[in-house]
Amino acid sequence: MSNTRPEPPYYAVIITSALTGDDQEAYDAMAVRMAELSVRQPGYLGRQSQTGADGRELTVIYYRDAESITAWKRQTEHIEAQRLGRRKWYADYYIEVARVERAYGFERAALE
Amino acid sequence: MSNTRPEPPYYAVIITSALTGDDQEAYDAMAVRMAELSVRQPGYLGRQSQTGADGRELTVIYYRDAESITAWKRQTEHIEAQRLGRRKWYADYYIEVARVERAYGFERAALE
Numbered sequence: 001m002s003n004t005r006p007e008p009p010y011y012a013v014i015i016t017s018a019l020t021g022d023d024q025e026a027y028d029a030m031a032v033r034m035a036e037l038s039v040r041q042p043g044y045l046g047r048q049s050q051t052g053a054d055g056r057e058l059t060v061i062y063y064r065d066a067e068s069i070t071a072w073k074r075q076t077e078h079i080e081a082q083r084l085g086r087r088k089w090y091a092d093y094y095i096e097v098a099r100v101e102r103a104y105g106f107e108r109a110a111l112e
Numbered sequence: 113m114s115n116t117r118p119e120p121p122y123y124a125v126i127i128t129s130a131l132t133g134d135d136q137e138a139y140d141a142m143a144v145r146m147a148e149l150s151v152r153q154p155g156y157l158g159r160q161s162q163t164g165a166d167g168r169e170l171t172v173i174y175y176r177d178a179e180s181i182t183a184w185k186r187q188t189e190h191i192e193a194q195r196l197g198r199r200k201w202y203a204d205y206y207i208e209v210a211r212v213e214r215a216y217g218f219e220r221a222a223l224e
Contacts, residue, residue, distance in 0.1 A: 052163065095215065098124050
């Protein structure tokens with residue numbers, strides 16, 4: 001995602017989650033389907049995600065604006081995925097919607 | 113961090129980073145020192161971090177307001193740590209300062 005980030009302002013959705021481990025195969029299939037759909041969502045900019053040794057996942061998904069996030073939350077197939085997620089797959093999750101106000105970086109290659 | 117999050121608005125600093133692996137012992141010692149200092153910083157709310165199998169780290173640090181972030185960035189010992197980080201420890205990093213506008217969560221235990 002680092003090469004595709006636009007200039008701020010843009011939006012970040014920070015998702016902290018842990019799975020129950022129930023029905024993992026169906027979860028994996030749904031996650032693939034949601035990934036396919038989400039990248040086609042207008043305003044989607046990219047995502048990054050890391051899963052720790054404890055199984056907790058930290059994901060940040062980037063969007064052009066708040067309206068794109070609302071539209072994705074209300075997408076019909078995604079609503080069904082969210083419902084199944086709460087019923088079966090997620091032990092817990094926490095979602096924060098944040099407006100990126102500034103950003104800066106460093107790359108070693110640029111110095112050498 | 114999930115139990116200590118306040119009501120929005122508050123701030124999140126999203127840090128994506130990869131280490132060079134050089135001088136790892138000194139890096140680890142510095143990371144411990146910075147963690148000690150940072151929790152004492154006024155406005156600090158908490159942090160979460162996950163490191164992937166590829167060694168990339170995704171960290172989110174929470175603050176009460178933008179001023180607290182600026183104050184931490186200018187803290188004398190932290191400035192020296194940043195300088196050493198760019199000289200030796202970081203292959204790359206990207207830092208995004210974002211204002212959390214809304215947040216919501218789900219915990220399975222609450223349903224059972």
